[in-house]
Amino acid sequence: MVLRQGDDVFQHLERLMTDTNIPIATIRGFGFAGSIRFGFFDFDRRDYEPREFSDMEVTGLTGSLAWKDGKPAVHAHATAAGRDFQAFGGHLLGLIVGRGSIEMTITVYHQRLERCYEEDIGANVLRL
Amino acid sequence: MVLRQGDDVFQHLERLMTDTNIPIATIRGFGFAGSIRFGFFDFDRRDYEPREFSDMEVTGLTGSLAWKDGKPAVHAHATAAGRDFQAFGGHLLGLIVGRGSIEMTITVYHQRLERCYEEDIGANVLRL
Amino acid sequence: MVLRQGDDVFQHLERLMTDTNIPIATIRGFGFAGSIRFGFFDFDRRDYEPREFSDMEVTGLTGSLAWKDGKPAVHAHATAAGRDFQAFGGHLLGLIVGRGSIEMTITVYHQRLERCYEEDIGANVLRL
Numbered sequence: 001m002v003l004r005q006g007d008d009v010f011q012h013l014e015r016l017m018t019d020t021n022i023p024i025a026t027i028r029g030f031g032f033a034g035s036i037r038f039g040f041f042d043f044d045r046r047d048y049e050p051r052e053f054s055d056m057e058v059t060g061l062t063g064s065l066a067w068k069d070g071k072p073a074v075h076a077h078a079t080a081a082g083r084d085f086q087a088f089g090g091h092l093l094g095l096i097v098g099r100g101s102i103e104m105t106i107t108v109y110h111q112r113l114e115r116c117y118e119e120d121i122g123a124n125v126l127r128l
Numbered sequence: 129m130v131l132r133q134g135d136d137v138f139q140h141l142e143r144l145m146t147d148t149n150i151p152i153a154t155i156r157g158f159g160f161a162g163s164i165r166f167g168f169f170d171f172d173r174r175d176y177e178p179r180e181f182s183d184m185e186v187t188g189l190t191g192s193l194a195w196k197d198g199k200p201a202v203h204a205h206a207t208a209a210g211r212d213f214q215a216f217g218g219h220l221l222g223l224i225v226g227r228g229s230i231e232m233t234i235t236v237y238h239q240r241l242e243r244c245y246e247e248d249i250g251a252n253v254l255r256l
Numbered sequence: 257m258v259l260r261q262g263d264d265v266f267q268h269l270e271r272l273m274t275d276t277n278i279p280i281a282t283i284r285g286f287g288f289a290g291s292i293r294f295g296f297f298d299f300d301r302r303d304y305e306p307r308e309f310s311d312m313e314v315t316g317l318t319g320s321l322a323w324k325d326g327k328p329a330v331h332a333h334a335t336a337a338g339r340d341f342q343a344f345g346g347h348l349l350g351l352i353v354g355r356g357s358i359e360m361t362i363t364v365y366h367q368r369l370e371r372c373y374e375e376d377i378g379a380n381v382l383r384l
Contacts, residue, residue, distance in 0.1 A: 001384075002381065002382050002383075002384050004381070005377060026156070026233045028156070028282070028284070028318060029318070030318040030319065030332075030333040031333075032297075038209075038213050040185065040210070040211045040213065041160075041227075041228070043227060049211070051213055057296065057333055057345065057346045057347050058333065059316070059318070059333040059334055059335045059345035059346060060187070060188040060207070060316040060318050060333065060334075060335055060345075061318075062156060062157070062158040062187070062188050062189075063158065064231055075231075076158075077158040077159075077185055077186065077187040077188065078187055078188075079187045079188055079207045079209075079215055079316070079335045079343065079345060080345070081294075081335075081344060081345040081346045082296070083296045083305070085294050085296065085307055085344045085345060085346050086214075086342075086343075086344060087207065087214075087215035087217075087335055087343035087344055087345040088209060088213045088214060088215055089185065089187035089188075089207060089208070089209040089213060089215040089343075090185045090187060090209045090213050091185050099297075099299060099377050099378070099379065100297070100377060100379040100381065101379075101381045101382065103320055103331075103382055105282045105363075107233075121133060121227050121228060122227070123227065123228040123229075125130065125132070125228065125229045126130050126229065126231055127130075128129075128130050154284070154361045156284070166337075166341050168313065168338070168339045168341065169288075169355075169356070171355060177339070179341055188315070188316040188335070190284060190285070190286040190315070190316050190317075191286065192359055203359075204286075205286040205287075205313055205314065205315040205316065206315055206316075207315045207316055207335045207337075207343055214342075215335065215342075215343035215345075216337060216341045216342060216343055217313065217315035217316075217335060217336070217337040217341060217343040218313045218315060218337050218341045219313050235361075249261060249355050249356060250355070251355065251356040251357075253258065253260070253356065253357045254258050254357065254359055255258075256257075256258050
């Protein structure tokens with residue numbers, strides 16, 4: 001999958017899951033981000049503290065596609081760096097392709113997996 | 129493979145290799161680390177200078193599973209970032225899963241490979 | 257593919273593509289870099305601003321092998337960290353293996369793909 005300037009990566013992945021009914025998949029990617037939003041999970045607030053960066057090279061994106069309550073659930077982490085090459089990273093909340101492209105490799109597996117919310121840790125966990 | 133809070137990633141990978149007799153595999157992973165220990169190799173001392181970080185998102189883990197003198201030999205590098213999203217990385221010496229999980233993808237190949245110590249460079253190298 | 261001290265990663269990948277006529281492939285890698293050169297694309301100058309680092313652990317390399325005007329076109333991004341574990345990353349311009357090795361996994365696909373220069377964005381984009 002090659003995404004282009006202005007494309008919303010999460011939206012494209014979710015649409016792909018719905019359109020082709022992917023049971024589960026792992027994803028890898030790299031490319032140029034117009035904007036990339038990371039979030040660090042605050043277990044007290046049970047929400048992510050976000051931070052957004054602009055015009056960064058995505059040096060590595062790793063994630064998985066699964067389902068949660070019948071809806072596509074994309075889970076991805078990434079590392080990215082800007083003009084000074086200093087790297088930032090974390091849990092990915094959003095990613096819009098910048099000038100150029102983002103190349104994604106999607107490896108589909110045939111078993112359908114669900115993410116389930118686990119009360120005690122306050123997070124969604126993939127059930128094997 | 130989905131590892132959960134408190135799991136020792138190296139221990140689980142080594143057990144998997146022994147239990148299922150994996151000849152060789154590549155691994156990829158991401159998730160949340162309770163503690164992650166990197167080491168930078170000092171060729172004079174022929175040992176790793178370690179540094180440990182707590183509560184970091186693992187933004188990318190890449191490695192290989194092979195054998196050395198009949199025992200499982202896990203070799204992995206990783207990048208991780210904490211609350212401020214600044215990324216750190218290196219050769220992985222240890223990794224304990226934090227709140228949430230670490231998802232690992234293991235791709236098994238059928239040829240058995242060995243790591244061998246090479247005196248001149250003072251490091252183990254995978255023999256193809 | 258296991259590359260060793262002094263090996264030029266791009267040269268080896270291009271030779272592999274030509275020798276075995278790989279239509280397209282994705283690559284992943286990690287290991288120790290003697291020297292690693294990143295570039296951040298300057299859209300005004302239409303060229304990369306380079307920066308070189310020495311003796312870094314490559315914590316993750318992701319890329320793709322395709323063709324452009326009949327010649328191998330390697331496109332890769334990487335993250336790397338030195339003795340202080342601080343991570344740097346970006347678009348990869350060059351990579352020479354350091355003491356030890358760099359392990360690469362190459363996944364070959366059977367469809368031949370080309371990169372094409374796109375005038376409006378000033379960059380090469382992989383055509384699916």
